[in-house]
Each structure stands twice: as C-alpha cells, then as structure tokens.
Amino acid sequence: MSQHSFKTPKFTVQMGVDRPLSNVFASIFVNDVPEDAEDDNAPGFNPFSWFAVSKVGIQTAVHDVEKYIQEHGEPNVKVPLSLIADLEKDVQIHLADPNKSLNWGNYHGFVE
Numbered sequence: 776m777s778q779h780s781f782k783t784p785k786f787t788v789q790m791g792v793d794r795p796l797s798n799v800f801a802s803i804f805v806n807d808v809p810e811d812a813e814d815d816n817a818p819g820f821n822p823f824s825w826f827a828v829s830k831v832g833i834q835t836a837v838h839d840v841e842k843y844i845q846e847h848g849e850p851n852v853k854v855p856l857s858l859i860a861d862l863e864k865d866v867q868i869h870l871a872d873p874n875k876s877l878n879w880g881n882y883h884g885f886v887e
Contacts, residue, residue: 777865779858782806783849786817788840790858792865798825799832799862801840817843828869833862 778791787804801824803817816822820843826832837854844852 777861779861781855781858783844783852785847785849786844788844788854790836790840790854790862792828792862792869793825794869796825797828797869799828799836799866800825801836803840803843817847819843828866830863830866833859833866836862 776791776793778789780787780789782788785806787806789800789802789804791800792798793800802822803820804815804822805812805817806815808815814822820839824836824839826836837859840854841852
C-alpha cells in the first residue's frame with residue numbers, strides 16, 4: 776500500500792494505492808473535531824472512497840477531493856502536483872506486476 780498525505784487548515788487528506796484490493800483510495804479527515812465526535816471523518820465524504828487503478832481513477836479521486844474541500848470553505852485548495860505524480864508512479868508500479876507489488880509499500884508524510 777502507498778499512502779500520501781497533505782493538510783489544509785480544515786482537513787487532512789490521505790490518498791494512495793491499495794495494492795491488495797487493487798484500487799486508488801482517498802480519505803478526508805477533519806483537523807479540529809470536538810472531543811465528543813464519533814470520528815474525524817469528513818461528513819459527506821465516504822471515508823473509504825475507492826477509484827480505479829488508472830490515470831482516470833487518479834483524476835477522479837483528485838477531482839472528488841478538491842470538490843469536497845472547495846465546497847466546504849477552502850475554495851483555493853488543490854491536490855499538490857507532487858502528490859499526483861507520486862500516485863501515478865504507484866499505479867505504474869502496481870500495473871507492471873500486481874502480484875509482486877503486493878509486498879511493496881511506501882508511506883509519504885505530509886506535503887507542504
């Protein structure tokens with residue numbers, strides 16, 4: 776599994792390629808949640824959003840993440856280009872040999 780993250784003032788976004796399940800994923804979490812909240816998932820965004828392992832899947836994931844964040848008070852936020860490039864590399868690795876890549880994992884910290 777690969778995982779890439781970035782933060783905005785309101786949200787933390789995690790995106791990556793889940794190799795065992797063979798999909799691109801995206802999750803959005805609220806940064807400042809009340810202590811009595813059940814979880815920190817962004818309301819209205821499926822915390823287990825899955826997309827095709829392809830360039831189109833990445834584009835759809837990026838579009839959905841940007842749309843959600845922009846509609847929830849941060850109109851100028853874009854997914855960092857470096858994160859998109861990392862996702863594209865991860866998809867290429869996975870598609871080159873899905874069985875071999877099951878054992879390969881990487882975690883990337885926050886993109887500033």
